[in-house]
Amino acid sequence: MNELDLFSALSQVDDDILERSEQAPKKRLWLRWAALAAGLILIAAAVINLKPKPNSDDYPFSDREILDYVSGPLENMTVGEDLIILNEITDIEAYRSFNTFRNHKNEPYYSTRTTAYDLLVSSPGDRASQISANVTMKNGEIQQGSPHYGSWLTFRERAPQASELLLRLLPKAESTNTRLAGASVRYDPGLDAAAISFNPEANVIATAVVSRDLTAIDSRFESILPILKGAAPSLINGRQVRVCYFYQTRLFREEKTEEAYQYYVYFEKEGFQYLFQFSSNWSLVGRSVGAMDNPPTTIQNVLSQDQCRRLFAQYLPLLTQP
Amino acid sequence: MEDRDIIELYWQRDESAIRETQTKYGAYCYAVAENILNSPRDSEECLSDTWLRAWDSMPPQRPGVLRLFLARITRNLSINRLEALSAQKRGPGQGALVLEELAECLPGSEDTAARYEARELGEAVRRFVRRVPERDGNIFVRRYFFGDPVSAIARRYRISENSVMVSLSRTRSRLRAYLVKEELLDE
Numbered sequence: 001m002n003e004l005d006l007f008s009a010l011s012q013v014d015d016d017i018l019e020r021s022e023q024a025p026k027k028r029l030w031l032r033w034a035a036l037a038a039g040l041i042l043i044a045a046a047v048i049n050l051k052p053k054p055n056s057d058d059y060p061f062s063d064r065e066i067l068d069y070v071s072g073p074l075e076n077m078t079v080g081e082d083l084i085i086l087n088e089i090t091d092i093e094a095y096r097s098f099n100t101f102r103n104h105k106n107e108p109y110y111s112t113r114t115t116a117y118d119l120l121v122s123s124p125g126d127r128a129s130q131i132s133a134n135v136t137m138k139n140g141e142i143q144q145g146s147p148h149y150g151s152w153l154t155f156r157e158r159a160p161q162a163s164e165l166l167l168r169l170l171p172k173a174e175s176t177n178t179r180l181a182g183a184s185v186r187y188d189p190g191l192d193a194a195a196i197s198f199n200p201e202a203n204v205i206a207t208a209v210v211s212r213d214l215t216a217i218d219s220r221f222e223s224i225l226p227i228l229k230g231a232a233p234s235l236i237n238g239r240q241v242r243v244c245y246f247y248q249t250r251l252f253r254e255e256k257t258e259e260a261y262q263y264y265v266y267f268e269k270e271g272f273q274y275l276f277q278f279s280s281n282w283s284l285v286g287r288s289v290g291a292m293d294n295p296p297t298t299i300q301n302v303l304s305q306d307q308c309r310r311l312f313a314q315y316l317p318l319l320t321q322p
Numbered sequence: 323m324e325d326r327d328i329i330e331l332y333w334q335r336d337e338s339a340i341r342e343t344q345t346k347y348g349a350y351c352y353a354v355a356e357n358i359l360n361s362p363r364d365s366e367e368c369l370s371d372t373w374l375r376a377w378d379s380m381p382p383q384r385p386g387v388l389r390l391f392l393a394r395i396t397r398n399l400s401i402n403r404l405e406a407l408s409a410q411k412r413g414p415g416q417g418a419l420v421l422e423e424l425a426e427c428l429p430g431s432e433d434t435a436a437r438y439e440a441r442e443l444g445e446a447v448r449r450f451v452r453r454v455p456e457r458d459g460n461i462f463v464r465r466y467f468f469g470d471p472v473s474a475i476a477r478r479y480r481i482s483e484n485s486v487m488v489s490l491s492r493t494r495s496r497l498r499a500y501l502v503k504e505e506l507l508d509e
Contacts, residue, residue, distance in 0.1 A: 002425075002428065003421045003422070003424040003425040003427075003428060004401065004404075004405055004421060005443060006424045006427060006428070006443070006447070007401060007420065007421060007424055007466065008398070008401050008444075009443040009444040009446075009447040010444075010447055010451075010463075010466050010467050011394050011397055011398055011401075011444065011467070012444035012445065012447060012448045013447070013448055013451050013463055013467055014448060014451075014452065015386055015387045015390050017451055017452065017459060017463060018387075018390050018393070018463060018467060019387065019390070020456065020459075020460060021459070021460040021463040021464050021467075021468075289382065289383075301379070
């Protein structure tokens with residue numbers, strides 16, 4: 001996150017707040033009445049709040065709020081000449097035990113977006129010895145002017161598998177994302193594990209973790225690895241990989257409003273385990289827009305789930321490129 | 323023409339919708355772009371893109387407040403352009419100052435990882451602004467949404483420039499604390 005991301009994020013301030021800021025300041029005479037009215041409103045609000053609500057008025061839900069996991073079967077897909085078998089993860093409890101935000105337990109708040117990257121970052125290792133950097137790419141090159149360029153060079157040296165993977169994947173993000181392609185990298189020497197994270201599109205997240213033993217990073221990998229290893233394999237660039245996915249929806253007042261997929265690719269290469277996670281953006285069901293507020297009349301353009309899946313497919317050959 | 327009539331023109335795919343929008347909100351959107359970019363040529367180009375984006379967005383969208391809907395589009399386009407300009411080291415005015423100020427909300431040594439959705443950050447900021455006291459919230463929004471200069475905010479709310487700066491500084495500190503609490507920033 002940088003200051004430009006923060007500046008962009010302010011675009012989501014609600015209309016009523018923006019309208020309020022446009023109004024002329026109230027005269028002092030009005031302040032007394034306003035204070036009186038505010039007091040009455042507070043009392044009224046307090047009374048209203050005593051009544052139990054069927055659901056929160058906040059919309060959309062935060063990623064850390066309660067979601068629904070349901071089945072969302074997908075057909076296999078073809079990438080180049082390779083048939084990709086998409087294995088649906090149906091063991092919800094096992095998935096939840098992996099897919100939990102940092103120190104949170106499963107219920108009632110859990111994240112859909114916890115990634116292997118997060119698990120590495122939050123692992124109780126020696127933080128001082130960890131190498132981390134945020135880099136940007138332009139014209140296929142990591143920009144040397146970045147304040148973390150020195151850390152990136154160290155990362156390249158210490159984690160060659162993960163850095164080579166990033167250098168294969170990030171140019172793709174640069175070609176599809178209109179903004180500068182940025183990435184975060186992390187290496188933990190104690191665990192000899194490295195992770196990369198970037199945004200293929202503004203609201204799409206891709207991460208990868210490379211390690212000789214992923215379970216050494218966090219025991220939560222023990223929940224997901226048997227699922228991934230037991231999935232029907234696909235061949236990409238002649239390498240065996242397991243491609244799995246998990247479908248999620250958000251419910252608002254008992255209506256399914258938004259959906260997203262988590263895709264996982266697992267493979268082993270030269271004694272290293274690779275776990276790539278691709279988190280699609282949330283979108284209204286079957287549409288290429290996402291809701292922004294409550295009621296969801298203001299919407300933003302995002303990728304539809306089909307578009308996200310096609311984008312995911314474009315990364316598959318790059319993952320296993322010789 | 324009323325906003326709802328303009329929106330209806332968009333929905334009927336009547337190209338006069340763009341003309342009516344330009345007439346009614348051209349100056350308003352131009353001010354948004356110019357505050358960020360400080361470059362008449364770039365601001366004009368952002369405006370042209372805004373009308374096209376509005377045409378592409380309606381339908382399916384039916385905005386509640388048309389001028390704010392347009393302002394958001396202009397703002398986003400201006401930010402994209404500001405990013406490109408910054409990359410070329412062409413220093414724009416107010417936008418660059420605003421970014422410098424917002425940088426105070428972030429850790430100095432290390433960015434937070436890019437693993438969070440842009441929208442998750444947006445939602446957090448949206449929730450934060452709702453919690454800020456009205457006067458501070460108004461000042462914050464004028465500065466960091468509309469990109470108003472400090473002097474213009476002071477005039478608008480009939481307060482001193484110093485009061486504006488104190489309010490902005492206080493709200494930035496609160497924002498930083500809030501983002502840490504939301505685990506979007508490291509302490």
